[in-house]
Amino acid sequence: MTDFLLKTSHLSKTFGSLLATDRVNFEVREGETHAVIGPNGAGKTTFIKQISGELRPDAGTIHFAGEDITTLPAPRRSRKGLARSFQITSIYRDFSALDNVALAVQAHAGHSFRFWRPAREDLSLTRPARQVLEKVDLEKRADILAANLAHGEQRQLEIAMALATQPRLLLLDEPVAGMGTEESQRMIELLATLKGEKTMVLVEHDMDAVFTLADRISVLVYGRIIATGTPAQIRANPQVRAAYLGEDA
Amino acid sequence: MNLVLIAEQTLNGLQLGVMLFLLAAGLTLVFGIMNLVNLAHGALYMVGAYLTTYFHQTTGSFALAVLLGLAGTLLVGIVTELVALRTLYERDHLDQVLATFGLILFFNELVAILWGRAAIYSTIPDYLSGHVQITAQLRYPLYRLVIIGIGLAVAVLLWWVVSRTRLGMLIRAGASNRAMVSALGINIRLLYTIVFGFGAALAGLAGLLSGPIYAVQPGMGELILIQVFVVIVIGGIGSIRGAFAGALIVGMVDTLGRAFLKPTLATVLSPTAADAAGPAMASMLIYLLMAVVLAFRPEGLFPSRS
Amino acid sequence: MAFSPRTWILLALLLLLAAVPPVADYFGQPFYLDLLRRVMIFAIAAVSLNLILGYGGMVSFGHAAYLGIGAYAVGILAHYGINNGWLQWSLAIVASALVAAAIGSISARTSGIYFIMITLAFTQMLYYLGISLEEYGGDDGMQLKVRSQFSGLIDLNDASAFYYLVLAILAAFLYLSRRLVNSRFGLVLQAARSNEARTRAIGFSPYPYRLAAFIISGAMCGVAGALLVNHTAxxxxxxxxWTRSGELMFMVILGGIATTSGPLLGAAALLLLEDVLQGWSVLPKWLHEHWQLYLGVILVLVVLFARRGLASLLPGNEHHD
Incomplete structure (x- = not known):
C-alpha cells in the first residue's frame, strides 16, 4: 500500500431515506492536493463532516495516518493533525485576529487547565500565532476584532487558525465561496504557497481554484464518487461531463 | 399498604399527571417550534384559575365561568404574545429567561393587586362534588375523575390535531425544522400566535380545573411550572407524545413517592429515620428521575429531532 | 502595571465602599452598613455567576443552590455546636463544589433550553430538600445562634469588621475572576461560548472546561452563602x-454581562432599587406596596432595550486591560 494519509472505506451516511454518502472509497496521498467537486446536494459537506468528526458515519471506516479514527470525536482528530475550514466562515468574531490564532496554538500546547497566568502575555502562544498570521499576510491586522475584518480576511484568518494547529492534513470546505474575484485570487495564491508543504483536501465549486491547485480530483455525485483522476483525466471523462458539467456524453 | 390505598393514590397520580400534561403540551410546542423559553407559562395557569374563580363567584354559574375563564386566558395569552414575547423569538435564551421572569413578577403582583395576596377559595358546583363508588371499598371524588376524563380527552384531541390535520402537520414540521416551514411560504408569525394561544388556553384549562383542588394564590403557577419543566426534559422538547408520557410518569412517581416512600422506608429503617428521610426523598424523587433519564437519554424519551 | 480607566473606576468604587463604615458611624446610620454588606454579598454571588453565565455562556438558572449549600453548611455545623469558621467555611466551599460537580456533570453536557431547565429543576430539588429537613427548621428555617468564629482573628458580631471581611472577599474574588478569565483556561471557556464548532475543530473538547468553570463558580458562590447566613443570622x-436565581441573573445582566465590574454594579443597582421601591416612605404607598410589579416591568425593559448593562456606561472597553 502506498502512503495514504487519509483513506475512507465504504463510508456511508443516510438521513431518513436520503443516501448522503454512499459507500465512498476515497484516498489522499501524503503531500497531494486533492479536490472534491460535485454539483449542489452531492453530499460534499456531509462527507467532509464525517472526515472531520462532526458526523458519525452509519457504516464504513476512516483511517488517518494509518490509524482508525472512525469513532474519534472532532477535537481528538484535530489533535491528531486534521484541521478544517468551514464553508460558512467560522471564527471567534468577538476576539482579535491574534487571539483567534493564539487559541488554535494553545489547543495544541498541552491541556489548558492553567488558571492564573494571562494567556495574552504568553509568548509561547503569541509568537507562533504572529508567525502564522504573517504567513497568511494578516500580521498588520493582528489586533483587529475578527468581526471587523473584511470577508476575505476572515477566510484567511480561518486558514491561519487551521495552520496554527500544525496539521498533517487541511480540510478546506469551499475556501473561496462568496468571494469577489480579487479576494478569491488572493486566497488561491495563499493556498498555492501551501501546496506541497501541506496535504490538502479541497472541496470547491470554483473550477478556477480546483484546476489551479489540485493534483488529483474526485467527483462526488449523489453521494458516490464517480471518478478520480488528474485534472486532465477528469476534464476528459465523459461520465463526469454528463453528470456534472451537464453536457451530453 | 392495602390495595384500596394503592388504587386511590394511583388515581391521584393520574390526576396530577393529566394536569401536568395540559401545561406541558402547550409549553413543549412553544419550546420546540418557537425555540422560546417561556417562564410565564405558569402565569397563564394562574390567570385561568383566578378568572374562573372570579367569574364563578360573580355569575354563580360554573359552566359560564369556565367558558369566560378559558376565553380570558386565551386573550391574555395572545396579548402577551403580541406585546412582549414576539420580540423575543429572535433573542437568545438568556434574554427570554429574564424577560419572562419579569413577566412573572408582573403577573403575580397584578393578581395580588386585584385579588389580594391571600389564597382565594374556589368551589365546585354541586353536580360535580361528591364521590363515586368505584369498588366496594374505593370511593373517589367525582371532580378528580372529571379532571382525569378531561385531561385524557384533551390528549386524544391533541393527538388527532397533531397527526391528522394540516395545522398538526405544520406543527410537526415546525418542531423539527423551522426554516422549512417558513420556506414553504407559511405565515410563520400567525402559526406562532396560534400555537401560543393554543398553549395558553390549555394552561388556563389546567389552572381553572386545579382551582378547587389547590390553593388559588399569587405564585401558584411557578411551583407547578418547574415540575412541568421536568416533564418536558424527560419527555423530550417539542414532543407531545413525550409530554404525555413524561407527565404521567412524573405525576405517578411524585404522588406514589409521597404516599408510600415513608412507610416503605420504615420497613427497612427505624421509624424515626424514615420520618426524617421519607419526605425529603419523596420531594426529590422526580428530579432524581430526571437525572437518570438524562444520563441515559440526553434528548429525553421521545426526541422530536433526529 | 498600567490600569485601564475601567480598572481605576472599579478600584475607586472599592475604596469608596471601604470609606463607608466610618462615615455611616459618624452620621449614626448603621443601617447603610447592613444594606451595603448585603449588596456586596450578592455581588460576590453575581461575580461567581458571571464566570459561567457571562464568560462561559452557560445560562444557569439555578445559582441560588450554592448560596443555599454554603448557608446550610455553616448553619448545620452551628446547629451541632461547631462554630469554628475555618471548618464551617471549608465545608461550605467543598460541599458547594461537590454539588456543582454533580449538577454540572449532567447539565454541562446539554445546552440551550435543556441547560436552563435542568439547572432550575435541580435547584428546586435542593429547595424542597431544605424545606423537608425538619431538623433544621423545615420551611421556617432556623436561627444561627452563633456567627462563625475565626479563632479570635475577626469578630463577625462587630458590624464593621464583618463589613470589611466581606469587602476583602469581594475584592479578592473580583481579582481572582479577572485572572481566571484572562488565563488559558478562561480563553478556552470564552472560545467555547463564542463558537463551539470552531472550538472543537481546533482541538478543544469544551465539556471538561465548562464543568471545571461550573464547579469553580459553585464553590465561589458557596462562600457567598456562608457570608449570607452570617449576615442574616x-x-x-x-x-x-428559584426567584433568587433569577435575581442573580438579573444582577449580572443589569450590571453588564462578561465585564469585571458588572456584577458589583448590577447587585448594587438591583438591591438599592428594591430597597428604595420597598421602603422609602417618601414615595406614595401604592408605589412601594407593589414594587414587584414595577420591578417586573423594569426587568422586561432592561432586557429589551438596555441589554449591554451599566458597565457599558463606563469609559473604555473590557477587552485588553
Missing part, C-alpha cells in the same frame, strides 16, 4: 428559592 430554604 438566619438559615432558611428561601436562600434557594
Amino acid at each position: 438566619y438559615l432558611t430554604p428561601e436562600f434557594m428559592n
Whole structure:
C-alpha cells in the first residue's frame, strides 16, 4: 500500500431515506492536493463532516495516518493533525485576529487547565500565532476584532487558525465561496504557497481554484464518487461531463 | 399498604399527571417550534384559575365561568404574545429567561393587586362534588375523575390535531425544522400566535380545573411550572407524545413517592429515620428521575429531532 | 502595571465602599452598613455567576443552590455546636463544589433550553430538600445562634469588621475572576461560548472546561452563602428559592454581562432599587406596596432595550486591560 494519509472505506451516511454518502472509497496521498467537486446536494459537506468528526458515519471506516479514527470525536482528530475550514466562515468574531490564532496554538500546547497566568502575555502562544498570521499576510491586522475584518480576511484568518494547529492534513470546505474575484485570487495564491508543504483536501465549486491547485480530483455525485483522476483525466471523462458539467456524453 | 390505598393514590397520580400534561403540551410546542423559553407559562395557569374563580363567584354559574375563564386566558395569552414575547423569538435564551421572569413578577403582583395576596377559595358546583363508588371499598371524588376524563380527552384531541390535520402537520414540521416551514411560504408569525394561544388556553384549562383542588394564590403557577419543566426534559422538547408520557410518569412517581416512600422506608429503617428521610426523598424523587433519564437519554424519551 | 480607566473606576468604587463604615458611624446610620454588606454579598454571588453565565455562556438558572449549600453548611455545623469558621467555611466551599460537580456533570453536557431547565429543576430539588429537613427548621428555617468564629482573628458580631471581611472577599474574588478569565483556561471557556464548532475543530473538547468553570463558580458562590447566613443570622430554604436565581441573573445582566465590574454594579443597582421601591416612605404607598410589579416591568425593559448593562456606561472597553 502506498502512503495514504487519509483513506475512507465504504463510508456511508443516510438521513431518513436520503443516501448522503454512499459507500465512498476515497484516498489522499501524503503531500497531494486533492479536490472534491460535485454539483449542489452531492453530499460534499456531509462527507467532509464525517472526515472531520462532526458526523458519525452509519457504516464504513476512516483511517488517518494509518490509524482508525472512525469513532474519534472532532477535537481528538484535530489533535491528531486534521484541521478544517468551514464553508460558512467560522471564527471567534468577538476576539482579535491574534487571539483567534493564539487559541488554535494553545489547543495544541498541552491541556489548558492553567488558571492564573494571562494567556495574552504568553509568548509561547503569541509568537507562533504572529508567525502564522504573517504567513497568511494578516500580521498588520493582528489586533483587529475578527468581526471587523473584511470577508476575505476572515477566510484567511480561518486558514491561519487551521495552520496554527500544525496539521498533517487541511480540510478546506469551499475556501473561496462568496468571494469577489480579487479576494478569491488572493486566497488561491495563499493556498498555492501551501501546496506541497501541506496535504490538502479541497472541496470547491470554483473550477478556477480546483484546476489551479489540485493534483488529483474526485467527483462526488449523489453521494458516490464517480471518478478520480488528474485534472486532465477528469476534464476528459465523459461520465463526469454528463453528470456534472451537464453536457451530453 | 392495602390495595384500596394503592388504587386511590394511583388515581391521584393520574390526576396530577393529566394536569401536568395540559401545561406541558402547550409549553413543549412553544419550546420546540418557537425555540422560546417561556417562564410565564405558569402565569397563564394562574390567570385561568383566578378568572374562573372570579367569574364563578360573580355569575354563580360554573359552566359560564369556565367558558369566560378559558376565553380570558386565551386573550391574555395572545396579548402577551403580541406585546412582549414576539420580540423575543429572535433573542437568545438568556434574554427570554429574564424577560419572562419579569413577566412573572408582573403577573403575580397584578393578581395580588386585584385579588389580594391571600389564597382565594374556589368551589365546585354541586353536580360535580361528591364521590363515586368505584369498588366496594374505593370511593373517589367525582371532580378528580372529571379532571382525569378531561385531561385524557384533551390528549386524544391533541393527538388527532397533531397527526391528522394540516395545522398538526405544520406543527410537526415546525418542531423539527423551522426554516422549512417558513420556506414553504407559511405565515410563520400567525402559526406562532396560534400555537401560543393554543398553549395558553390549555394552561388556563389546567389552572381553572386545579382551582378547587389547590390553593388559588399569587405564585401558584411557578411551583407547578418547574415540575412541568421536568416533564418536558424527560419527555423530550417539542414532543407531545413525550409530554404525555413524561407527565404521567412524573405525576405517578411524585404522588406514589409521597404516599408510600415513608412507610416503605420504615420497613427497612427505624421509624424515626424514615420520618426524617421519607419526605425529603419523596420531594426529590422526580428530579432524581430526571437525572437518570438524562444520563441515559440526553434528548429525553421521545426526541422530536433526529 | 498600567490600569485601564475601567480598572481605576472599579478600584475607586472599592475604596469608596471601604470609606463607608466610618462615615455611616459618624452620621449614626448603621443601617447603610447592613444594606451595603448585603449588596456586596450578592455581588460576590453575581461575580461567581458571571464566570459561567457571562464568560462561559452557560445560562444557569439555578445559582441560588450554592448560596443555599454554603448557608446550610455553616448553619448545620452551628446547629451541632461547631462554630469554628475555618471548618464551617471549608465545608461550605467543598460541599458547594461537590454539588456543582454533580449538577454540572449532567447539565454541562446539554445546552440551550435543556441547560436552563435542568439547572432550575435541580435547584428546586435542593429547595424542597431544605424545606423537608425538619431538623433544621423545615420551611421556617432556623436561627444561627452563633456567627462563625475565626479563632479570635475577626469578630463577625462587630458590624464593621464583618463589613470589611466581606469587602476583602469581594475584592479578592473580583481579582481572582479577572485572572481566571484572562488565563488559558478562561480563553478556552470564552472560545467555547463564542463558537463551539470552531472550538472543537481546533482541538478543544469544551465539556471538561465548562464543568471545571461550573464547579469553580459553585464553590465561589458557596462562600457567598456562608457570608449570607452570617449576615442574616438566619438559615432558611428561601436562600434557594428559584426567584433568587433569577435575581442573580438579573444582577449580572443589569450590571453588564462578561465585564469585571458588572456584577458589583448590577447587585448594587438591583438591591438599592428594591430597597428604595420597598421602603422609602417618601414615595406614595401604592408605589412601594407593589414594587414587584414595577420591578417586573423594569426587568422586561432592561432586557429589551438596555441589554449591554451599566458597565457599558463606563469609559473604555473590557477587552485588553
